[in-house]
Amino acid sequence: MTTPATSDGPAPGTALARSQAARRRRVLDAALRLAERGGFDAVQMRDVATEANVALGTVYRYFTSKERLLLEAMVEEIEALAARLEARPPVGVTPAARVVEVLSRGTASLQRHPEVTGAMVRAFGAADEADVVRRVGEIMTGIITGVMHHGPPTPRDLAVARTLQQVWLSALIGWVGGVDEPSRVVADLETATELLLGDGEEPVG
Amino acid sequence: MTTPATSDGPAPGTALARSQAARRRRVLDAALRLAERGGFDAVQMRDVATEANVALGTVYRYFTSKERLLLEAMVEEIEALAARLEARPPVGVTPAARVVEVLSRGTASLQRHPEVTGAMVRAFGAADEADVVRRVGEIMTGIITGVMHHGPPTPRDLAVARTLQQVWLSALIGWVGGVDEPSRVVADLETATELLLGDGEEPVG
DNA sequence: GTCGGAATCGGAACATGTTTCACTTTGGCG
DNA sequence: CGCCAAAGTGAAACATGTTCCGATTCCGAC
Numbered sequence: 310m311t312t313p314a315t316s317d318g319p320a321p322g323t324a325l326a327r328s329q330a331a332r333r334r335r336v337l338d339a340a341l342r343l344a345e346r347g348g349f350d351a352v353q354m355r356d357v358a359t360e361a362n363v364a365l366g367t368v369y370r371y372f373t374s375k376e377r378l379l380l381e382a383m384v385e386e387i388e389a390l391a392a393r394l395e396a397r398p399p400v401g402v403t404p405a406a407r408v409v410e411v412l413s414r415g416t417a418s419l420q421r422h423p424e425v426t427g428a429m430v431r432a433f434g435a436a437d438e439a440d441v442v443r444r445v446g447e448i449m450t451g452i453i454t455g456v457m458h459h460g461p462p463t464p465r466d467l468a469v470a471r472t473l474q475q476v477w478l479s480a481l482i483g484w485v486g487g488v489d490e491p492s493r494v495v496a497d498l499e500t501a502t503e504l505l506l507g508d509g510e511e512p513v514g
Numbered sequence: 515m516t517t518p519a520t521s522d523g524p525a526p527g528t529a530l531a532r533s534q535a536a537r538r539r540r541v542l543d544a545a546l547r548l549a550e551r552g553g554f555d556a557v558q559m560r561d562v563a564t565e566a567n568v569a570l571g572t573v574y575r576y577f578t579s580k581e582r583l584l585l586e587a588m589v590e591e592i593e594a595l596a597a598r599l600e601a602r603p604p605v606g607v608t609p610a611a612r613v614v615e616v617l618s619r620g621t622a623s624l625q626r627h628p629e630v631t632g633a634m635v636r637a638f639g640a641a642d643e644a645d646v647v648r649r650v651g652e653i654m655t656g657i658i659t660g661v662m663h664h665g666p667p668t669p670r671d672l673a674v675a676r677t678l679q680q681v682w683l684s685a686l687i688g689w690v691g692g693v694d695e696p697s698r699v700v701a702d703l704e705t706a707t708e709l710l711l712g713d714g715e716e717p718v719g
Numbered sequence: 720g721t722c723g724g725a726a727t728c729g730g731a732a733c734a735t736g737t738t739t740c741a742c743t744t745t746g747g748c749g
Numbered sequence: 750c751g752c753c754a755a756a757g758t759g760a761a762a763c764a765t766g767t768t769c770c771g772a773t774t775c776c777g778a779c
Contacts, residue, residue, distance in 0.1 A: 439692040475684035
């Protein structure tokens with residue numbers, strides 16, 4: 310155990326830290342580039358290493374498995390997504406409208422790079438990556454709670470948000486697995502939001 | 515393309531059909547046996563073949579991939595589950611109570627063999643197995659709609675059931691992935707059911 | 720500037736899912 | 750009964766994730 314795998318790296322700002330951060334970035338970028346066309350299967354660790362100008366062993370020093378690599382990429386992507394959503398908040402007047410808006414925009418963003426999202430979602434089943442998986446879920450949940458009210462979320466808000474996040478994940482799995490149409494993801498989220506936060510519009514049918 | 519992979523096999527009842535059904539069963543049983551202790555990783559195709567007294571190529575003739583093998587096993591397990599639930603229906607007086615009961619019993623059943631369930635759930639991310647994955651989802655949804663009312667389910671029932679099924683899947687993934695405690699699965703399902711079918715009991719907190 | 724240890728490299732080795740192939744067995748059928 | 754196409758066998762070959770290891774390079778402390 311030296312630096313990348315565990316936490317406390319070298320003093321931040323040093324040359325070492327910088328070159329390592331750069332390496333890590335190159336690896337992540339290479340993975341994303343490969344995922345972009347070809348999805349999960351196209352992200353082959355040897356290719357990632359080559360594209361990142363790094364030895365295969367180095368890839369594994371930074372990311373303990375292919376799945377972790379993809380999941381960490383997902384954390385980044387979804388954090389960026391959360392930031393964009395925060396920068397340009399939804400405009401709906403009811404919580405339900407805002408939630409739907411934020412989920413739709415998030416989903417649209419993910420669906421813009423289907424192969425990449427597919428690769429990431431496929432990594433979700435991984436064993437031994439609980440921490441990253443948890444982080445992804447938390448960010449997703451945070452995206453939702455963030456737009457429900459002004460103040461801090463109530464317990465009920467948290468429950469609703471968690472439920473929606475679970476629907477989101479399952480719907481994404483259904484989509485990338487080819488079980489459902491892409492549009493089904495947003496449709497499911499609208500339905501669920503309606504059921505959970507019923508905004509007084511017409512009922513389901 | 516001969517028999518096992520595609521549908522229309524040999525005339526049912528013939529010796530061929532019987533020996534093939536037996537082989538298929540042996541393979542499934544071998545997979546379950548291996549999954550029982552060791553989960554996904556312990557289900558190694560060579561071992562499955564050996565334990566089933568079958569050549570490796572034969573395993574692949576019946577199941578196009580390891581994931582499909584596990585997913586088909588899951589279909590069986592969950593069909594059996596649905597049958598048991600139907601044989602001894604839930605006794606709750608409200609739809610919400612019955613739904614919670616059925617989901618709890620189903621989850622308990624799955625959690626009784628954690629490694630097996632883990633192996634199956636991990637197979638969910640598979641690509642190119644959309645049909646089996648869809649079937650699993652449908653059965654899960656059917657389990658839920660089956661206990662909501664007497665008559666056929668309304669569109670709203672279907673929407674609620676789908677949502678709950680999605681929560682169920684995500685919660686199972688969280689559990690087998692080590693993200694959440696086992697008890698969290700039922701807890702999430704109770705919360706979601708409460709939110710979706712609010713049975714008039716005290717609210718979430 | 721030199722030294723020591725950590726990080727990286729290159730590449731082989733290993734593990735396991737999947738495919739292939741030549742050969743043998745089997746079961747339906749004329 | 751005897752034929753033959755389909756099914757099954759055994760084993761090797763392949764593809765790719767993961768691990769290992771000796772040689773090399775790099776960084777930071779002195």
